[in-house]
Amino acid sequence: xxxxxxxxxxxxxxxxxxxxxxxxKCESFVLPTGIFISxxxxxxxxxxTFKRIKNRKVDLNRIDRVNDLSRKVQIMSPDYHTVSMELxxxxxxxxxxxxxxxxxxxxxSFAFTILxxxxxxxxxxxxxxxxxxxxxxxxxxxxxxxAFTENLMAGLVAGFFGIAAVRILPQINEYKxxxxxxxxxxxxxxITNGIKDALYGDIVASLTRLGEAILLVTILAAGVxxxxxxxxxxx
Amino acid sequence: MxxxxxxxxxxxxxxxxxxxxxxxxxxxxxxxxxVGFAVYTLMYQHTEHNIISIFIGAIAVGLYSETAxxxxxxxxxxxxxxxxxxxxxxxxxxxxxxxxxxxxPSAATGKMIETAEGSGAIAFxxxxxxxxFRFISxxxxxxxxxxANKKAAQ
Numbered sequence: 438x439x440x441x442x443x444x445x446x447x448x449x450x451x452x453x454x455x456x457x458x459x460x461x462k463c464e465s466f467v468l469p470t471g472i473f474i475s476x477x478x479x480x481x482x483x484x485x486t487f488k489r490i491k492n493r494k495v496d497l498n499r500i501d502r503v504n505d506l507s508r509k510v511q512i513m514s515p516d517y518h519t520v521s522m523e524l525x526x527x528x529x530x531x532x533x534x535x536x537x538x539x540x541x542x543x544x545x546s547f548a549f550t551i552l553x554x555x556x557x558x559x560x561x562x563x564x565x566x567x568x569x570x571x572x573x574x575x576x577x578x579x580x581x582x583x584a585f586t587e588n589l590m591a592g593l594v595a596g597f598f599g600i601a602a603v604r605i606l607p608q609i610n611e612y613k614x615x616x617x618x619x620x621x622x623x624x625x626x627x628i629t630n631g632i633k634d635a636l637y638g639d640i641v642a643s644l645t646r647l648g649e650a651i652l653l654v655t656i657l658a659a660g661v662x663x664x665x666x667x668x669x670x671x672x
Numbered sequence: 673m674x675x676x677x678x679x680x681x682x683x684x685x686x687x688x689x690x691x692x693x694x695x696x697x698x699x700x701x702x703x704x705x706x707v708g709f710a711v712y713t714l715m716y717q718h719t720e721h722n723i724i725s726i727f728i729g730a731i732a733v734g735l736y737s738e739t740a741x742x743x744x745x746x747x748x749x750x751x752x753x754x755x756x757x758x759x760x761x762x763x764x765x766x767x768x769x770x771x772x773x774x775x776x777p778s779a780a781t782g783k784m785i786e787t788a789e790g791s792g793a794i795a796f797x798x799x800x801x802x803x804x805f806r807f808i809s810x811x812x813x814x815x816x817x818x819x820a821n822k823k824a825a826q
Binding site for chain 2: 444495497499500504505530532533538541544545547548549552616623625626629630632633636654662665666669
């Protein structure tokens, strides 16, 4: 759940809910980068586990499914085998295929560009840029680069192609095109979760998440800035 | 107006798809962006005050996503994350960066504050609604526990 971008309180609640349904006392402490769980059984034996979280990838569908499952566990307390089978099934649900995501990225860039009062031509340019940058992002993800490099690349591509497009067709609004095509790389999940974590009292996690969001935005902007610097000389 | 709202819908649906929201929840996640942006546009036409319009828009997104979460039995974030994207002050952020690149710090500061105001307004709007809904659900739970205890006592 945590890897897919759930809020801290939701993860903690899920753990406690599952433990309670098996009549165990437990405490959990969750950070964006790891989970501590400590369980006390009827005879007073304490067992503690720790799980480090390294890779994070947003998958709201998975959060939704696990959340449902934990409620089911709470009501029916099924045996271990049933739960783990269900979990495997949730894990096996794939993301949308690459073409669908590529189309979504392209269409999204198009929609956001026109939403910022760009012309149709701006939108179409952003459509192309969105496709290219999502394609490159997928390439980076498959080769296991950091999230930061993905954002830097998205910024660079958007800036570079934005300026190049203006060179070819001067009536294009370069800043609308660039904004539209980087919109989808904004860390919406980190920001929203950061706020919600603060609300539920998970201050440590909240600050971490907001810090992550600021870093990601800065790097995205740095990518665009680098292209603009180069573009300023080129023009 | 209708066109821009539809574009907000497309923007939210596509970003929701990239966050891997499935089935009819994806459609409702798109409506979240539509509602938020429609409220923002209406408020902006009436008040001409950007920040307050963003704030009210974020409140609308928050209300919509908490309600949808209860009706469709999904976490509220499924609807609120794609929903706030059209409200994000992208233009101000971009202009800030452009001023930084062209070495005009004072102009950049103005834009920086504008960006911070916009994102703060979104954060605050979502936070208020989440807090209200959490409060209501706590009262409900307490009432349920009370009635259960009374029954047990009888």
